[in-house]
Structures are given as C-alpha cells and as structure tokens.
Amino acid sequence: MALFPKVGRNQPRMRAAWWVLVIFLCGGVALHLFPFFYMIALSVTPAHEALSPTPVIWPKEPTLAAWRLVFELTTRTSMDTAVRDLMSFPFYVYLSNSLFMALMTLLISLPVTSLAAYANSKLQRGPMARWSFLFFIGTLMVPGVVTLIPSFLMTRNFPFPLPSAPLIPGTDDPFPILRIWDTPWAVIIPGVFNAFNFLLFKGFFDTIPDSIIQAARVDGGSEFNIFRRIVFPMSIPVYAVASWLQFGSVWDSYLWPLVVFQTPDRIPTSVAISNLMNRFIQAGSTSAQQAAAQTASMREILEAGLSWNGLMVLGLLQTIPIFIMFIICREYLMRGIRLRGLK
Amino acid sequence: MAERTIPGGQTEEAIQAAPVESAPLRLSRRSRIEKWMFIIPAALFQLVWGWFPLVFAFALSFTDARVRGPISFIGLQSYTRMWGDPLLGEAFRVTFIYAAMSIVLTFVIPILVAVLLMEMPPRVMRWMMLLWFLPLSGIASTILWKYMYNPEYGLMQGIVRLLGLPEQRFLNDPNLVLFWLIFPGILLFGPGLIYMAALQGIPSSYYEAAEVEGAGFWRKIWTISLPRLRPVISMMLTFAIIGSLQEFYWPQIMSGGGPGSASRTVVMYLYNLWGNLRFGDSTTVAIFLFAIIMVITVIYRTFYKEDPDA
Numbered sequence: 001m002a003l004f005p006k007v008g009r010n011q012p013r014m015r016a017a018w019w020v021l022v023i024f025l026c027g028g029v030a031l032h033l034f035p036f037f038y039m040i041a042l043s044v045t046p047a048h049e050a051l052s053p054t055p056v057i058w059p060k061e062p063t064l065a066a067w068r069l070v071f072e073l074t075t076r077t078s079m080d081t082a083v084r085d086l087m088s089f090p091f092y093v094y095l096s097n098s099l100f101m102a103l104m105t106l107l108i109s110l111p112v113t114s115l116a117a118y119a120n121s122k123l124q125r126g127p128m129a130r131w132s133f134l135f136f137i138g139t140l141m142v143p144g145v146v147t148l149i150p151s152f153l154m155t156r157n158f159p160f161p162l163p164s165a166p167l168i169p170g171t172d173d174p175f176p177i178l179r180i181w182d183t184p185w186a187v188i189i190p191g192v193f194n195a196f197n198f199l200l201f202k203g204f205f206d207t208i209p210d211s212i213i214q215a216a217r218v219d220g221g222s223e224f225n226i227f228r229r230i231v232f233p234m235s236i237p238v239y240a241v242a243s244w245l246q247f248g249s250v251w252d253s254y255l256w257p258l259v260v261f262q263t264p265d266r267i268p269t270s271v272a273i274s275n276l277m278n279r280f281i282q283a284g285s286t287s288a289q290q291a292a293a294q295t296a297s298m299r300e301i302l303e304a305g306l307s308w309n310g311l312m313v314l315g316l317l318q319t320i321p322i323f324i325m326f327i328i329c330r331e332y333l334m335r336g337i338r339l340r341g342l343k
Numbered sequence: 344m345a346e347r348t349i350p351g352g353q354t355e356e357a358i359q360a361a362p363v364e365s366a367p368l369r370l371s372r373r374s375r376i377e378k379w380m381f382i383i384p385a386a387l388f389q390l391v392w393g394w395f396p397l398v399f400a401f402a403l404s405f406t407d408a409r410v411r412g413p414i415s416f417i418g419l420q421s422y423t424r425m426w427g428d429p430l431l432g433e434a435f436r437v438t439f440i441y442a443a444m445s446i447v448l449t450f451v452i453p454i455l456v457a458v459l460l461m462e463m464p465p466r467v468m469r470w471m472m473l474l475w476f477l478p479l480s481g482i483a484s485t486i487l488w489k490y491m492y493n494p495e496y497g498l499m500q501g502i503v504r505l506l507g508l509p510e511q512r513f514l515n516d517p518n519l520v521l522f523w524l525i526f527p528g529i530l531l532f533g534p535g536l537i538y539m540a541a542l543q544g545i546p547s548s549y550y551e552a553a554e555v556e557g558a559g560f561w562r563k564i565w566t567i568s569l570p571r572l573r574p575v576i577s578m579m580l581t582f583a584i585i586g587s588l589q590e591f592y593w594p595q596i597m598s599g600g601g602p603g604s605a606s607r608t609v610v611m612y613l614y615n616l617w618g619n620l621r622f623g624d625s626t627t628v629a630i631f632l633f634a635i636i637m638v639i640t641v642i643y644r645t646f647y648k649e650d651p652d653a
Contacts, residue, residue: 003458003462003550003560003563003564003568004462004560005554017560021459021462022463024459025456025459025460025463025471026471028456028475029471029474029475031530031531032474032475032476032477032531033474033477035479035484035487035531036477036479038487038491038498039483039486039487042487042490050490050496051496052496053495053496054496054501055496055497055498055500055501055502056498057498112384112385112388113385115381115382115384115385116381116382116384116385116386118381119378119381119382120382123368123370123374123377123378123381124368124378125368132382132386135386135389135394136385136386136389138393138394139389139393139394139397140582141581141585141636141637141640142397142633143585143588143589143629143632143633143636144589145589145591145610145613145629145632146396146397146400146626146629146630146632146633147393147396147397147400148629149400149403149617149622149625149626149629150395150396150397150399150400150403150626151392151396153622154392154395154396159391161395161396161399161403162408162414163408163409163414163622189388189392190392192388192392193385193388193389193392193393195389195393198385217374222373222374222377223374223377223378223381224377248478251480252480252481252482254481254482254592255591255592255614269482270481270482273482273486274482274485274596277485277486277489277596278596281489308490311486311490312486312487312490314486315480315482315483315484315486315487316483318480318482318483319478319479319480319483322478322480323477323478326476326477326478330473333476333536333540334472334536334539334540334543335540336540337536337537337540337541338540338544
C-alpha cells in the first residue's frame, strides 16, 4: 500500500484508479482459475460433444464416463481388451513410481543442499567462501542439454561417462561399474545437489544474524546441534519453498525420465500420460505413412472410450500432488524467498 | 506493506545490507571438521553430476562416440560438419525468434503484476496471491492447450469466430506457430512470487519519503520498486534467457517442431540427432548453444547494473 498516496486517498480520481486496479487484478485471478474450471468441465463432457465444432464451456449432458474409465485404468478391473491396451500397466504403478522418485529426491537432496549452503553462508569466510559459492552455483549457467548425453552415459556405466566401461590396463576385464540406468536412482541421484535450491538456502541463511550463531557457539554446542536446534526451526519457510519447487520439477520432468527409462513399468506418470496423449494427437507426423499410423492408433483409443475427457482426467490427476504440495507450503512461500541475485 | 522490525530496532533491510564479512571467523578444530562434513557430500554430488559431465561433454564432441563399439578421436570433424548443416542454421533461427519473443512478451508482466498486487490490503493480497499462483502441472496444461488450439473444435477457434476474425490455423500455421506457442505464457505467467517476496523487503519509509518529494504512482514504481528488484530481475532474466534458448518439452509436445521445421528448436534438433545415435554431433550442437548462451549472458550482465545503491 505504498504507491497510492496517504493524503488525498479519498479523492474521486484516486478512488477510480483504485477500483480499476482491483478489477484488473480480479480479472487476472479469474483468468488463472479458468484452466482448472475448464479441465473439470471437459472431463465430464461426453466424447462426441468435445469433438463437435461448437466449443464447449459446460457440457449439455455431463457424464462421469471418463472418470470411470480412468478408474478402470488405475485398478485394471476392466474386461474390455481395448481399454486394457491403453496402458500396459495399471495407472497406480506409474503414480507410485513418480511419488517414490519425487519424495526420495526431496529426502536426500534437502539435507545435503541445505547443509552445504549453511556452511557456505556461516562457516566459511573470505575468498574460500567466494570460490565454493561459485563452485556450487556455477552449473546454473550451463544449459541442461549440454550435460544430457554425458549424464546419460554415466547412468549406464557409472562412474564412466563412456558408451562402455574401459578395460583395466593389462587385462581383458572391464572396470567394475554401477548401472543405475533404468532404475529410479537414475532420476534421484543426479538431482541430489540442486544449485537453485542452494542459492535459495544461501540467500535465506545470509539474513540470519551471525550474533545468534555466535551466542550459541559460546554456550558450547556442536555446529550440527546449532544448525538443528537454532537455524533449522527458523528456516522452515525456505525448506517449504525448496521442497515445493523441487517436488514440482521432479514430478513434472519429462525429458530425463524419457531418456533413462526403458522398462515400461518403471516410467513416471508424466511420461506415461504424454505417451498416451501422443498416440491420441497427431503431432509432428512427418510423412503420410506416419500420419496414417497415428490416425489408426487414435481410432483404437477412441474405440476404447478414451477421448479428450479421459485425457483431462489424467491431467487433473497429474496436477493433484503438485496442488497438495502447494497447499502444504502456501503459508511459507512468501517468507521463504529471500534471494539477492547471483552475486 | 507494514515494515517488519525485529528486536534491536533494525529493519530486515538493514540486516540484509550488513556486510557479510563482519568479523573474522575463528572455529574450533571440531567445528572445522564439521564444516567440511557439511560441505563434502554436496561438493561430491556437484562435482560428479554437475561439473564432470560438463567437462566430458567437451571431450565427447571431439569423438565419434556411439552406443557401442570403440571410440576414436576425430578432432573438429563434428564441428565443421555441424557448422555447415543448413537444418541446424534453421533450428537456431527458430530458437532465437522464439527466445526473443518469449522474453519480450512474457518477462515484464509478472513483475508489473507483483508490484500492483502489493497495493492490495494484506489479507486480500494473500488470497489473490494464492489463487493467482495455483500451480497447474506442465503435462496437464499441454493437454488442455492442445485441445483449446484445435482448429476445428477448440475454444480458441470459438473465441476467434466470436470476435469476427478470420479463422486461424493456430499450431498448423507456419508463420504464427511460434506466437501461439508463447501465447499461453502471456495469459498464465510464471514466478511472480519471487518478485513479491523481494518487494516485501522494501521499507515503506522509502515510499513515504518519495511522497513528500511529490512523486506520483508511476514515478514511485520507476524509482523505488524496480531498482530495488534489480538483483532479482537480473537473476530471473538470466534464467529466462537460458531457459528459453533451450526450450524442448513445450514445442515438442505442442507442435512436434512443425509445420515443416517452423518450430523446431535447437534442442529438438539435438534430440533427433541423438535418436540417430550421433552422440558426437549432438554434443557439438549442445556446445554451440552453450557458447551462444554464455556470450549473451556475459554481454547482458556487463551492461546491467545489479546493485541499486551503486
């Protein structure tokens, strides 16, 4: 409430400007709620209505057929083979894959990243602090695709980023390797250190006065206890923000899981839903042959009863966990962000 | 916003502005060991999954690596081959247009909205903020927009007809496909939360002083709000540049790079090369992109003053 002057607030011109602002912001809120409303509306729209040339806002004959179909996909109770062919595994398999990956990443990543940020903020000084800061955030500037291929090769033959493990010199045996490719760990481990979260934590810890920590140190506590008893309780907001951001990015990640998973029952929901959607929608068909194949595949899906309404249900399911995280973290979101830039 | 004071009478801003290197730090032997125990796990992960793949990407681009078989060093062959590739040139052209358009059209709106949202009374603001930033999963929004953009039965075509405009082909239109890809981002923009958090830290005394001096509405935004947001804007702009130049998922799902190659970005091209198992070539493309991003970032950070007090 700083832009409108304190004096003369009740002048007609000021009042008018104020109401224009309120209406503008309410319009923005409505615009942002529309996708949710529209997805729900489409999910109860019968297939033929969704495909008719008059656009739907709310269906004339709402039906729960799509929700029932997705329920059958989830539990795999349907006897209809066409429905069974839509997804090769019950949907809950993909859901549990996604949840395992996202929660495991949080569980390992938050302590590792935040402790390093704390040490960098409060326990290091001078050039050493500066260099380790740059070491930790330097990779933020690197586009993810540059390291995509070496990282992919590394998941296949950890720790060698090579197509095959090198031979031990003087013998015919290759070095022992750890293969995390095609397991959930291929998603979890590369995400353990998160440079953006490091920046977030560092920005927050920098605002905690040194005197508090110094006082605790005089009282004689180990650094870890100071962190656990004093710093951590103060820092709940930043943990909430970091976990919200990271959960969202792991949950919704597409390219990396697409690359590292091969076994169909290990993929996360994001990939499973996208695959189904790609079969339904003709995107990027470069040849007539491909287009024909896609049309056939689309007809198959339609026969199984899945249309836009079913895809919308799947989309809503994909949103629910992010939504829950948002509701858990909402209290802290504003208080947790204290970024001061990259310097 | 009411300024939040903490015991001792200092505002948060005063603490944030306090020099970091206030006193030399003397840690006991045990504390020093603990310090390293805090740092080492993260440092190991950062080294192995952050820096090592980066260094290796450079090495890989000088080879003809494939999934199996021996690797041989082929020098700059990949570089010369990719340099002369007309398809890559086209992909770069598309990427630049896409990135420029998306930054011009979508970067400023969240900043402005955050500034205006701060004008609301705190309780209204909290509710509006929640409703405004409700997250929709990326996958869900692709499904929704795929439907809305359908030229036959989608909602967008309905709106176009309602406005009496000529029928659009949306994602099938080679001239406008990039605009339509960016359009959802204009309507439903991203991370204004970060700006609002930064705006909260501005003491209200700044605005009061400006008011005494006779500064109006826009003047206050221009001389107080925006300069105070500078470090955050700079950071977000850096991420926006990097992010928009390596766009992949959204165009891949929405338009599949088409029609023709009108929306095929560099990363999509790289992904295709990789699908053909040309690891060396596709890493080379990534390095081209990296070099360009680095140059742009360095240029813009040289000319951008980050510190509002300087």
